Amino acid sequence: MAGLFNSSSLNGGMPSADRPSRGTGKATVAALTAGRPKPGLKKVWPQIWALVKPRMGLLGISFALMVVNRACGLVLPASFKSLIDGVMTHHDLKLLPKIVGFVVGATVLQGLTSYLLTQLLSKAGQRLIAELRMQVQSHIGRLPVSFFDENRTGTLVARIMTDVEGVRNLIGTGVIDFFGGVLTAIFAFCYLISLSVKMTALTFCILVAFALILQRAFNTIRPIFRERSKINADVTGRLTESLGGVRVVKGYHAEESEARVFGAGVGRLLDNVLSSIRAQSFMSLASTTVLGVVTALIMYLGGHEVVAGKLTTGGYVTYMAFLAFMVAPVAQLVSIGTQLTEAMAGLDRTTEILGEMEEDGGPERRVTLDTIKGDVVFEDVLFEYEAGKPVLHGIGFESKPGTVTALVGSSGSGKSTIISLVCGFHVATGGRILVDGVDLGTVRLSSYREQLGVVLQETFLFDGTIRENVLFSRPNAGEGRLIEACRIARVDEFAERFPEGYDTIVGERGVKLSGGQRQRISIARAILADPRILILDEATSSLDSESEAMIQGGLNHLMKGRTTFVIAHRLSTIRKADQILVVEQGNIVERGTHESLYALGGRYFDLYTRQHGLETNLFLAPGEGDKVEAAAG
C-alpha cells in the first residue's frame, strides 16, 4: 500500500526511511520557507498584533514597571554629582543621609521591579510558547494527507517545537528590554545635554555612525539566522528518519552513508553558526571600540572643561557614568535585535503553516454525516497526484453495505490510491465518490472518518499500555467493551499472561510484541471502534499458521456486517469477497467473484495460477510473487 498510509496521519508520525518520496505538487515546508521574501516587520505585523492584543494589559503594566526600573537605575550615577561636589568638595554632611537614602530606596525599587518584570514577562512568554505549540500541532493534525506526503516528520517536529520558541522574545523580555534600552538612552541623553552640550553632541554623532554600522551588520546576520532554522529542520528531519528506519539502515549496511549525510548536515549547520559568530564578534568588537573611543574623547574634553572651570569634578564623574547609560543600550540593541529577528523569522514560518488549509476548511465541505449504512459508489473517478499524470482513469464500482470488496492487481496499479480516496485522504480529480448517496467531496471528513476503521499490515503501537493502545479508537469505551474486543481479537490470550495484564507497557519502552500479536491489538482496536466502513491491508508476510488462524478469526468477526475494502493477498479472503476488482494501470480490468473471474480465464486467472503453485494461502501480485519464489527456491 505504497500510496495510502505513507503519511503520518494514521501511522502516528512514524518515520519511514524506506519510503520513496513522491511529489504531489503541494507546497513543502522547505519550499514555503525557502526563497521567500524576508519577514519584515510589516509582513509579520498582523501576527505580532494578534499575539500582543490580548496581552495589552500585561504589556502596559510591564511598561510602567520598566519605566520605574530604568529611572531607579539612574539614581545612583545621578547621585555622584551631589556626593562629590556637595559632600566631598563642600563638606556638606547633611546631604549624605539624603543621598544614601535615595540610593538605597532606588536600588530596592529597582530590584523589586526587575523581579516583577521577569515574573510577569518570562512566564507570559512561556505560556505563549505553549499555546502556540498546541495551536500549530492541532492545526498540522488537521491538514490533508498530501501535506504529510510532502513534509518530513522531523521537519514538522522542528516547526512545532523550535520555531515558536522565538516568539517568547516578542512578548517576553525582548520587546520590553528594547524599549527600556531606548528609554534609558533618552533619559541619559537629556541629562548629559544639561551637563555639557558640546561633549554630548559629539558623542551623539559617533553613536549615530555606530548605529548605521550595526544596521549593516544586522542585514548580514539576518539571512544567516533564517537559513539556520531551515538547516536545523532538514538535519533533524533526516536524523529522525534514519533513527526510525534503523532496521532498513542496518539491513542495507548504510550506517556509514547515513553518518556521512548527517556529517554533511552538521557541517552546514556549523558553517552557518560560524558565520553568525563572525558577524556577532565583529559587532561586539565594534561596540567595545566605540565605547572606548567615546570614553577617551570625553575624558580628554572633560578634563579640559574641568580645568577651565566649566564643569565641576562631580559633574565630570556623573557625565562619565551617564555616558555608559547612553552607549550601553545601543550596544545592547545588538543582542535584542538578534532575538527579535529570530522571533520574526520563526513567527513567519509558524504563520505560513497556520495558513495551510485544513482538510475540512473548504466551504464545500458542509454536510455532516449521521450514522451511515456504508454504501460506497465510485462514479467514473479520475485521480492524479501530480497535474497531468493521471493515476486512476475513470474507476466505477459500487460496494453495497455489509459487503467485502477485494482489490487485486500488480504493484503500482492503483489499489492503494482507490482506498485512499475511500478514506477521503485525497480528493478525486474527476467523477464522484458517493457514500450513502452523498458526494464525499461535500462531507465534513471528521464526521465520516468516525465511521471508518483501518487495520494495516504494519501495525502502529503507541508507547503505552495494551489497554491504551486498544482504547485509542474509542477512549471512552468501558472496561466490558474493551475486554470483549480483546477476547474476539484473541488479545486476551497473550495479554493476560503478562503480570501486568492489559496494563503492560508495549512499544518502544516496553514489552516487544510479535507481528501477529501487534496485529491482534490492531484488530481489537477496530472492533472497539465499530466502524461502518473497514479498510484492511492484509499482511503479505506469512505469519505462522497458528497466528494466522487467530488473526483470521478476529478479522472474520470484524468484517461481519461492515462494508469492507481489502487489498487482498489471502485466497481465503478473496474467495469470500462479494466482489473482486482487478486493477491494472489505473483501470478496473475485470470484476466479479472468484469463481466467475477464474472461469473467465483472463488477468485474474493469470494472477491466480501464477502464484497458486507458490503458496497455498497467499495471493500475490506480480513482483510480490518473485519474493516468495526466490525464498521458496
Ligand SMILES: Nc1ncnc2c1ncn2[C@@H]1O[C@H](COP(=O)(O)OP(=O)(O)OP(=O)(O)O)[C@@H](O)[C@H]1O
Ligand atoms: N503520494 C504519491 N505521489 C505521487 N504518486 C504516487 C503517490 N502515491 C502513489 N503514487 C503513484 O500512483 C500509482 C499507483 O500507486 P498505488 O500506491 O495506488 O499502487 P498499488 O496498487 O497500491 O501498489 P502496491 O501494491 O505496490 O502498494 C503508482 O504509479 C505510484 O507511483
